Amino acid sequence: MTQNRRFPVRLDLKQGTVDMSHGSGGRAMAQLITELFHRYLDNALLAQGNDQALFSPPPGRLVMSTDGHVISPLFFPGGNIGSLAVHGTLNDVAMAGARPLYLAAAFILEEGFPLADLARIVESMADTANQCGVPVVTGDTKVVERGKGDGVFITTTGVGVVPEGIHISGDLAQPGDAVLVSGQIGDHGVAILSKRENLGFETEILSDSAALHELVADMVAAVPEIHCLRDPTRGGVATTLNELAHQSGVGMQIREEAIPVRPEVMAACELLGLDPLYVANEGKLIAICPGDSAERLLAVMRAHPKGKDAAIIGEVVEDGLNFIQMETRFGGSRVVDWLAGEQLPRIC
Amino acid sequence: MTQNRRFPVRLDLKQGTVDMSHGSGGRAMAQLITELFHRYLDNALLAQGNDQALFSPPPGRLVMSTDGHVISPLFFPGGNIGSLAVHGTLNDVAMAGARPLYLAAAFILEEGFPLADLARIVESMADTANQCGVPVVTGDTKVVERGKGDGVFITTTGVGVVPEGIHISGDLAQPGDAVLVSGQIGDHGVAILSKRENLGFETEILSDSAALHELVADMVAAVPEIHCLRDPTRGGVATTLNELAHQSGVGMQIREEAIPVRPEVMAACELLGLDPLYVANEGKLIAICPGDSAERLLAVMRAHPKGKDAAIIGEVVEDGLNFIQMETRFGGSRVVDWLAGEQLPRIC
Amino acid sequence: MKYVDEFRDQKLARQLAGAIAAEANPGRQYRLMEFCGGHTHAIFRYGVQHLMPPNLRFIHGPGCPVCVLPMARIDQAMAMALEHEVRLCTYGDLMRVPASGRRSLLKAKAEGADIRMVYSTQDVLRIARESPDRQVVFFAIGFETTTPPTAVAIKTARAEGMTNLSFFCNHVLTPSALRTILATAGPDGVQLDGILGPSHVSTLIGSRPYAFVPEEFQTPVVIAGFEPLDVMQATLMLVRQLNEERCEVENQYRRAVTEEGNLKAQALMAEVFKTREQFEWRGLGFLPRSALALADTYADLDAEQRFPVDIGEPKEVKGCECPAILRGVKQPTDCKLFGTLCTPENPMGSCMVSSEGACAAYWSYGRHRAPAPQAQAL
Amino acid sequence: MKYVDEFRDQKLARQLAGAIAAEANPGRQYRLMEFCGGHTHAIFRYGVQHLMPPNLRFIHGPGCPVCVLPMARIDQAMAMALEHEVRLCTYGDLMRVPASGRRSLLKAKAEGADIRMVYSTQDVLRIARESPDRQVVFFAIGFETTTPPTAVAIKTARAEGMTNLSFFCNHVLTPSALRTILATAGPDGVQLDGILGPSHVSTLIGSRPYAFVPEEFQTPVVIAGFEPLDVMQATLMLVRQLNEERCEVENQYRRAVTEEGNLKAQALMAEVFKTREQFEWRGLGFLPRSALALADTYADLDAEQRFPVDIGEPKEVKGCECPAILRGVKQPTDCKLFGTLCTPENPMGSCMVSSEGACAAYWSYGRHRAPAPQAQAL
Amino acid sequence: MCLAIPARIIEIDPATDIAQVSLGGVRKEISLALVNDAQVGDYVLIHVGYALNKLSEEEAEQTLALIREMGLLEATEEEGATPGGQA
Amino acid sequence: MCLAIPARIIEIDPATDIAQVSLGGVRKEISLALVNDAQVGDYVLIHVGYALNKLSEEEAEQTLALIREMGLLEATEEEGATPGGQA
Ligand code: SF4
Ligand code: SF4
Ligand SMILES: [Mg+2]
Ligand SMILES: [Mg+2]
Ligand SMILES: [Mg+2]
Ligand SMILES: [Mg+2]
Ligand SMILES: [Mg+2]
Ligand SMILES: [Mg+2]
Ligand SMILES: [Mg+2]
Ligand SMILES: [Mg+2]
Ligand SMILES: [Mg+2]
Ligand SMILES: [Mg+2]
Secondary structure, three states, X not given: OOOOOOOOOOOOOOOOEOOHHHHOOOHHHHHHHHHHHHHHHOOHHXXXXXXXXXXXXXXXXXEEEEEEEOOOOOEEOOEEHXXXXXXXXXXXXXXXXXXXEEEEEEEEEEOOOEHHHHHHHHHHHHHHHHHHOOOEEEEEXXXXXXXXXXXXXXXXXXXEEEOOOOOOOOOOOOOOOEEEEOOOOOHHHHHHHOOOHHHOEXXXXXXXXXXXXXXXXXXXHHOOOOOEEEOOOOOHHHHHHHHHHHHHOOEEEEEHHHOOOOHHHHXXXXXXXXXXXXXXXXXXXXXXXXXXXXXXXXXXXXHOHHHOOOXXXXXXXXXXXXXXXXXXXXXXXXXXXXXXXXXXXXXX | OOOOOOXXXXXXXXXXXXXXXXXXXXXXXXHHHHHHHHXXXXXXXXXXXXXXXXXXXXOOEEEEEEEEEOOOOOEXXXXXXXXXXXXXXXXXXXXXXXXXXXXXXXXXXXOOOEHHHHHHHHHHHHHHHHHHOOOEEEEEEEEEOOOOOOOEEEEEEEEEEEOOOOOOOXXXXXXOOEEEEOOOOOHHHHHHHOOOHHHOEEOXXXXXXXXXXXXXXXXXXXXXXXXXXXXXXXXXXXXXHHHHHHHHOOEEEEEHHHOOOOHXXXXXXXXXXXXXXXXXXXXOOEEEEOHHHHHHHHHHHHHOHHHOOOEEEEEEEOOOOOXXXXXXXXXXXXXXXXXXXXXXXXXX | OOOOHHHHOHHHHHHHHHHHHHHOXXXXXXXXXXXXXXXXXXXXXXXXXXXOOOOEEEEEEEEOOOOOOOHHHHHHHHHHHHHOOOEEEEEHHHOOOOOHHHOOXXXXXXXXXXXXXXXXXXXXXHHHHHOOOOOEEEEEEEOOOOHHHHHHHHHHHHHOOOOOEEEEEEEEOHHHHHHHHHHHOOOOOOOOOEEEEOOHHHHHHOOHXXXXXXXXXXXXEEEOOOOXXXXXXXXXXXXXXXXXXXXXXXXXXXXXXXXXXXXXXXXXXXXXXXXXXXXXXXXXXXXXXXXXXXXXXXXXXXXXXXXXXXXXXXXXXXXOOHHHHHOOOOOHHHOOOEOOOEOOOOOOOHHHOOOOOHHHHHHHHHOOOOOOHHHHHO | OOOOHHHHOHHHHHHHHHHHHHHOOOOOOEEEEEEEHHHHHHHHHOOOHHHOOOOEEEEEEEEOOOOOOOHHHHHHHHHHHXXXXXXEEEEHHHOOOOEHHHEOHHHHHHOOOOEEEEOOHHHHHHHHHHOOOOOEEEEEEEOOOOHHHHHHHHHHHHHOOOOOEEEEEEEEOHHHHHHHHHHHOOOOOOOOOEXXXXXXXXXXXXXXXXXXXXXXXXXXXXXXXOOHHHHHHHHHHHHHHHXXXXXXXXXXXXXXXXXXXXXXXXXXXHHHEEEOOEEEEOOOEEEEOOEEEEOHHHHHHEHHHHOOOOOOOOOOOOOOOHHHHHOOOOOHHHXXXXXXXXXXXXXXXXXXXXXXXXXHHHHHHHOOOOOOHHHHHO | XXXXXXXXXXXXXXXXXXXXXXXXXXXXXXXXXXOOOOOOOOEEEXXXXXXXXXXXXXXXXXXXXXXXXXXXXHHHHOOOOOOOOOO | OOOOEEEEEEEEEOOOOEEEEEEOOEEEEXXXXXXXXXXXXXXXXXXXXXXXXXXXXXXXXXXXXXXXHHHHHHHHHOOOOOOOOOO
């Protein structure tokens, strides 16, 4: 009668849904963790089942970064919230020039969320983490009532180690530096918009969601004098350049023509009244390095598959107003400001 | 006309509310971060304004732990979600015997959330982090639409360093070990319940929300042979003991009479049909150590203000079923099982 | 806590245990049914069975309102919430009770049904006042203890002229169930030597309604409180009646139970409710005059009339022995599903849900059957 | 993109700039009003003003539907959403427009108003179909370009017998505003030498409705597309008319604009709408016969009638020069709030919201006034 | 069935028939709609937010006295009896 | 005002008067309710999900030709003219 099988009835990963008991701390939660999270994210540190992971990092300076992921739709062309949550944080770690080591993942699940979707998400997180060689070593699960969440939110936190001799920070850009971008911009934002039912448009565009730490490793190995790296996510390239200009107390002069944008992305933006400079990316980076290293850095980037369309898009200039000025494709000049509010589809 | 003040109109921390633009990546978000998060959480690493924090940890093994915080109500007797988010993660780091070093915090804000409440929460987080000597060095902010969140969720992640010679893990309990608790149980859960409008009861009970890393530092210094530490949060002492028994493949024999419970907590539980063993704590720990170290450990715990009501509540026994058995105050014996589902107020 | 702690005293318990052991005649069986789940819970939680002589056995009765609620009524409530999109208010106890197709209110809520847990009918009234545009249904369950609070809410709803609140009434009557148990007892059913009578139900209805038990069924009754000393004292009183071949209704729980009970509450129930011709009890079948419906003058507040639903034949889980357990003829350990497929996390039957259900009590407190170390010390 | 990229060609632009510079008579001023915000946007985004000789100046007109919407109408829509609890559908452009008391639809939404951004009236129909129990209001704004899609939705709502959808109509008529601008021009108002006529509005209404401009006001009009070469070519055409002392309606945007316009759309508008006796335009005041309301046969779908609201006197921000800017008599830099208290994050007036608003365009593209380095290279 | 617990009335609002009861330092609001003539100081049995009945102090003491007596009688007769366990 | 963009019709559902248009690799669903006799292959001006009008290829080419002519005339006359900036 009494027996030792911990969970006599398996979690129903086909028809089941998340309910409040999955966040209660009791056996239903233990079962969710065992049969879903541990099953996919399988690694020795996680399997210990402690509330924390213990590891011995290589010597050197560490970086830590955290990001909450709240995307809608959860599944989009080129990825889902699970793969994105891995890429996003790995990239923020890598943007210090660091090698990512470990990830932590905290899930906030909404009551009623299908376990099948959760399993797909966690599986894809696991695959992504595997491919990147960066395991999810500790985690947490909470459940909120229906109407107090949005399916699933995933907050990931990463730690990584910075090679010696690398000093990368948003406040190090200097007049004379070159500004580079690692590839075509705007793909992620447009891929997401294309799944918004009411916009009714279709493209072949996939999110560029990707991990950039290997590209960064090549870059810092070849050009250790890089000053800034940042991934132009929310707010797009325009916002990231403004952030960097402000942090470093400089201005920038960029050339619209030099900025790689796919024609489909351009077309979708025209349709919706958006500007690709403000559209989110999830697998691109902005790099700023001394002007005379720029060609060398560009060559290294182009040699890596994730930087093959890299381009030098402008240079850092002195400017007390920290403006980003752009020479337009048409030959005019404009200020590229921060995004104000949200970028919404417009009619005029 | 044009001028360099970055945010001409200050954030309205009295009447303002969070809106979607605060999560857009644009200037409204930059302003929220500058005038609210950085203002309160003020420290050199955060002030750099990078997407990650860079630091040189002391040599040794590191631990990392993450927890999402989703509590309702956000403000409760003895704390709020901000202080809780600091304590909760520091404690999970400390439960490896570690000294916490740094925290990361990711906020998910619901559209419409009052900025005044957010400021109170972040201020209290900052105070708590300050008192604990563990700064919040990196963070993230997302905004979700109304009805897709619950005011604010805070996911914190902590890293810490484990002193040499300390080996603490949930799978190390052995028959003959003693089981200790650091103080009165159930305070947090009852304090939260007392604020649920529909239960209509009042107590003087405050949440026990507190950081335990200093208590832990004393404990591991004096008794480095401690086998397990865990904070009995969701699911309470009963669930934590079951987790540890299961992880270590042992059983436990505990004595109801030895477990410290405040009379008010006991009374509230009687009123609502709850069992204090399953009620959450946020400033208590369970420690398991070799039986012959138990009195020494107890003395060290009692010497610290956060362990002054510590007690030895039972011992680890061999048991293939990994049961927690309890000698009741009445003199009977019962199994103390995992919590099934949520613990809800009952009528029968 | 006054009136609580005194009745949990370990030393007195040991002495009472000694007295029972001394007085129990080794030559006979004492098969005592504790009617109420509250007694069942106390017996398991405090290990009372351990303190009894081997020839004295407690048989768990049907006195758990959650356990005796037939699956069809849960299906019906779920259909109201899902099809009529009402805001369904219910006590937390019902959330996890299995309905047809392994569903439950908890799962329906996760799927989007608007289900609110309440602690009191005062909450129900508050919810209805706060959402005048929303139809609110109170899923009312319980014995005579829980019925008067529903009656208060019904009267209040009428007095305030609420048009958005109605009541799905599942209140049942204890004496009727007791009669059925006794009528089917005997060689083919459960064998009973005495009854531990209801505690808080009796607070309301008094001790008089049990007079039929000794009269018609020649079985002694002792009304007993829910604290462990109450149960033990009442047990000793039954042992003495049996030893002395007395057969009467005695009242151990005198501090809360009188002969006539709470007349005010009784009047309220009489005004607001009428007795149903019959009603289904899980395990006991359709029992005549065993449940309440809203009186004709309150019929407009009856959710069954306001929100008619069409549910299929409820599908009981194969192998679940709840019905036999509720009649006292089987024990949880007689069920093949107990502890394998049926656990408190995944209850197959209602007896595994409520902490008063025999299966849940057995799982939580009685599962580990090695003799408890302190039993020796007594 | 065909019909787009060709009209953004840098080399042709340089050549056109050269032609304008060559043909413009240095002895006179060319004060050209681009009526449309679309032109304003193109002029700033592509730096067209940089390419013009110093005596040729663009004056920004009132042709931005967001900019000319009076604050009272936003207040009214917000009141419908908050007091009548309707589901308010609106184009994204309106979300951040300041209403009284520094509020906006974005803030009302954050405070709990049910406000949905739509991209098309097709979405509005879908939303209304999906929530039959909910009253849905479409907050319709725009010139003749955006009006026919609203007409389609109104006809569809009627055809499908929808009872939960209504329309808060704020559609305005371009020629009427143009007449007002011209009538108040002169020594005390704006001084105009020529008009760049509407682009997409003309697609619908055709080129004929502008005949009154040369006839009554002796001012030449060139209807111009929104691509930068369109604007430049039309500018050259105006320069030539002025140099040659011609005064007529010319059509640069021939690929999309005919004399008669889109007759099908015109018929639809005529059926569904009627002209209001007068309507307030921000900056221009109450203009006679300058806006549309639902025709009497569709009056039951009029949200203003279905959800009457009582709003106070709207409170304009002190110091905001939007009205003067919309009349062309001031520039954004003449406003004391520009760039200090008024920025796109914290707009004080509607001209700082829409990317077609003169203040927003000026902020985004023209704020930095040092000569752009590449201007030298041209 | 029917979880109920005794608590002491510490305050009554006669207008609403709502009382505050106290139990081990916890205060709770309950309805007195089901009981007559409850007074501050009385102990009442609380169930789902209602007082079901008053408790009789006298009866409680008599019950306890009886329990003690039943036990003591025995204790003198068979000190240390240890009945066998049966689950 | 009135953001609109030309796109090519690639598919028409005559039952609903809904068309698929294509623009630089992007497909979008739009309504043809406002135009008569639009055919697959036509370019239409898209605004808030509706086709406003067909575009005339012939007129577009003539316009471009005129622009070239206007510019060329000048280019020969004043090569390299650099008008001064004014914001
Ligand atoms: S163990 Fe489960 S299935 Fe078996 S009788 Fe009890 S409730 Fe029914
Ligand atoms: S800058 Fe702002 S306040 Fe000034 S006119 Fe423009 S919109 Fe109005
Ligand atoms: Mg980050
Ligand atoms: Mg990031
Ligand atoms: Mg980043
Ligand atoms: Mg956790
Ligand atoms: Mg939701
Ligand atoms: Mg943790
Ligand atoms: Mg924790
Ligand atoms: Mg923990
Ligand atoms: Mg971030
Ligand atoms: Mg909410």
